[in-house]
Amino acid sequence: MLNITVTRTEDEFDRIMAWRIIGQILSNPKSVIGLSTGKTPAKTYQIISEIYKLYPFDTSAVTLFNVDELTNLPRSYSGCCYTMIRNELADALEIPEEHFIMPPTLSDDFERECRDFQKALEDRGGIDLQILGLGANGHIGINQPGTPFASETWVSPMDEIFEARVRRETGVADDYPLGGLTLGIRTIMHARKIVLIAKGGSKAEMAEKMLFGPVTEAIPASVLQLHPNCEFLLDADAAVKIRDKVSK
Ligand code: GLP
Numbered sequence: 001m002l003n004i005t006v007t008r009t010e011d012e013f014d015r016i017m018a019w020r021i022i023g024q025i026l027s028n029p030k031s032v033i034g035l036s037t038g039k040t041p042a043k044t045y046q047i048i049s050e051i052y053k054l055y056p057f058d059t060s061a062v063t064l065f066n067v068d069e070l071t072n073l074p075r076s077y078s079g080c081c082y083t084m085i086r087n088e089l090a091d092a093l094e095i096p097e098e099h100f101i102m103p104p105t106l107s108d109d110f111e112r113e114c115r116d117f118q119k120a121l122e123d124r125g126g127i128d129l130q131i132l133g134l135g136a137n138g139h140i141g142i143n144q145p146g147t148p149f150a151s152e153t154w155v156s157p158m159d160e161i162f163e164a165r166v167r168r169e170t171g172v173a174d175d176y177p178l179g180g181l182t183l184g185i186r187t188i189m190h191a192r193k194i195v196l197i198a199k200g201g202s203k204a205e206m207a208e209k210m211l212f213g214p215v216t217e218a219i220p221a222s223v224l225q226l227h228p229n230c231e232f233l234l235d236a237d238a239a240v241k242i243r244d245k246v247s248k
Pocket of ligand 1: 038039041067068133134135140141142162
C-alpha cells in the first residue's frame with residue numbers, strides 16, 4: 001500500500017513538509033538529510049527558517065546536502081543548488097560548511113567527484129531522509145527517463161526545458177556542455193526514508209503515472225513504488241487525477 005498524503009491547500013503542503021524535516025532533526029539530531037531545489041520546496045524552507053528563528057532546535061550535528069548539483073557553472077550562479085540551499089535554508093539553520101556536503105560545480109574530474117560525494121554520504125552512515133521533487137517528465141534528482149535503476153551518483157544530462165532555462169539565464173554558448181551531478185537511482189533507493197513532493201497541476205499527469213503506472217526506467221520516479229518507506233506528498237492540484245484512487 002503506497003503512503004500518499006494529499007493536502008487541501010498549498011499552505012498545508014508547505015507546513016506538512018516543513019514538519020517532516022524538522023521532525024527528522026528532532027528525532028535524530030545527527031540526521032543526514034538530502035534536500036531538493038526548485039519551486040516546490042521553497043516556501044517550506046522559509047517556514048523551517050522562521051520556526052528555527054523563533055524556537056531554535058539543535059542543528060549542530062545535522063548534515064545537509066542536495067540531491068543534485070549543476071556542473072560546469074560557477075557556484076555564484078544563483079541557480080546552482082549549493083547557493084540555493086545555502087540561501088534558502090542552510091544559513092538560516094546555521095549549518096557549518098563541513099556539515100553541508102555538496103560536490104563542486106567545477107572540476108576536471110567529475111567521475112572522481114561522484115565517487116567522493118557518494119563516499120562522503122556513506123562515511124556519515126547513509127541518508128536518513130531524502131526529499132525529492134518530481135520532474136514533469138518523471139525525473140528525480142537529475143535522472144532523466146531511461147536512467148538505469150542500478151545507477152549510482154553520476155553526471156546526467158538535464159531535461160531539455162531546464163537546460164534551455166539555464167542557458168538563457170547564464171548566457172552560456174549552445175555547445176558548452178551542461179549537466180548535473182545527481183544521486184543515482186540506486187543511491188536514492190538506499191535512503192532510509194524518502195518524501196516525494198509534487199505541487200501544482202503541471203505535475204498531475206506525472207503523479208498519476210508515478211503512483212499507478214508500471215515501474216519502469218522510462219519514468220524514474222515510478223521506482224519509488226518499491227521503496228519501503230516513501231511518502232508521496234501531493235497538494236490537491238497535483239493529486240487531481242488520482243482523487244478516486246486515494247482513500248480519504
Ligand atoms: C529540477 C531539479 C530537481 C527538482 C525539479 C522540480 O530538475 N534538478 O531536483 O526536483 O527541478 O522542480 P520544481 O519544484 O521547480 O518543479
